[in-house]
Amino acid sequence: MIPPEPAPERPREDPVELEALRADHNSYPKPAVTTDLVVMTVLDADLRILLIQRANAPQRGSWALPGGFVDVGPTPDEQGEDLDTAAHRELAEETGLPVGTAFLEQLYTFGAADRDPRGRIITVAYYALLSPTHAKSIQAGSDAADARWFSVQRDLPAMPLAFDHDQIITTALTRIRGKIDYAPIAFELVPETFTIAELRTVHEAVKGQSYDPGNFRRRFKRMLTDGVLEPTDQKRKTGTKPALLYRFARRP
């Protein structure tokens, strides 16, 4: 092993040299970059994804993921928005909800050379989780003639999607199905306060399997002692015995 030398100080950039670099940087062809969103919610014990019907070519009329081009400033000094900001902006535009309402996380970047007929377009995919409360307000709110919730289990399998969006959705499903077992993402898919049964239903809808109510409750109760959750003093009427409502303690 060669012992590493002490690292040099980070050099200041020479403004003149930098100008040359910037000119050089602009002399090569570049790809377009978009963000696409896999927006998910659980409605009626069913995992759903928000799709929009494309109003323009290419693939006009096809159902597709919401998304759009990342804002890149016109000059090196106006460099536009961060990737995360672009994703948040798209989400707000498509759902009508204020920025920060939903859980949003980068998923994967899809960059096959031929994935879009318009030319070279690389897309940074994000997934978002919406509570049913917010999800329902989308239906009602915006002019959603061309934006609908599709059931992952019932609708998606037989549905042709634009571009490689089926692959993006598959990646998102794999991600949340793995992550729900160890990260607190199920809480993003229930209302502000919720019963244990409602939380279990979310897990079941996401994983596509059922859980024993007793065992799920036990696992759940460990989060109570960990301070991740707190009980409220309210109950939800379910038709039979009312169930205690809990709240996710976002910041302990």
Place this chain on the structure above:
Amino acid sequence: MIPPEPAPERPREDPVELEALRADHNSYPKPAVTTDLVVMTVLDADLRILLIQRANAPQRGSWALPGGFVDVGPTPDEQGEDLDTAAHRELAEETGLPVGTAFLEQLYTFGAADRDPRGRIITVAYYALLSPTHAKSIQAGSDAADARWFSVQRDLPAMPLAFDHDQIITTALTRIRGKIDYAPIAFELVPETFTIAELRTVHEAVKGQSYDPGNFRRRFKRMLTDGVLEPTDQKRKTGTKPALLYRFARRP
């Protein structure tokens, strides 16, 4: 819930219209896109990362991750290489090893607007895992005056890196430290055949913690019965009692 209509057939693109789309596509500013590589190995029970010293501005002289621009074709019909292909190509160029020698996986895409002084550059980061056999051949092989292995624990904390490369490395470390517990990535960091102690050393170097040899062996032996591993009939002389060598059954 609005019941979704049957999805329309995927429309054929009109060539004339497509031409217009392509022209439109080229009328907006675009970012440059690079891939950066976090190439890791374990040498002398120590997790290491390959860094190169930048020969050109910006940040000439700084240590940085290997990487480069994604090849984007000059026209919509010559759209260049896939992202994964670009990453594989960069890895081969930087290490001198043939494509396919190392494990390579997409990590995360970094797209802060101001992350590069040259202008808007989005980088799709990948991480690669090299066996010590291959890692050593890099040192010897290429003119590696400006490419070296740095110890994650000993060297990196005090080392200033170019751009946001420290953040990329942190993300890579978090990823493999999580993944090594459930995915067979440790086998990418040992020679073709290896002892249990060698595999344990890799786990310890990656996680930065020590494991009880007996317990590790037991966990390991379950992989034997699962067919993930197979014993060889060879032993490695260790200085004391020789240890049996095993082989990773890549495809069962």
Place this chain on the structure above:
DNA sequence: TCAATAGTGTCTTTCAGACAGTATATA
């Protein structure tokens, strides 16, 4: 013979799955 590591076995705790049983609401 001693030191060091290979390799085995035991005890305990934790947690998940299966499942029985009790409590309390509505119809």
Place this chain on the structure above:
DNA sequence: TATATACTGTCTGAAAGACACTATTGA
């Protein structure tokens, strides 16, 4: 009163951590 669900408890097995113990090599 019947039924459905909330909620509790018990049994079992898988797996991890702590740790004692035996086996086999080289010095």
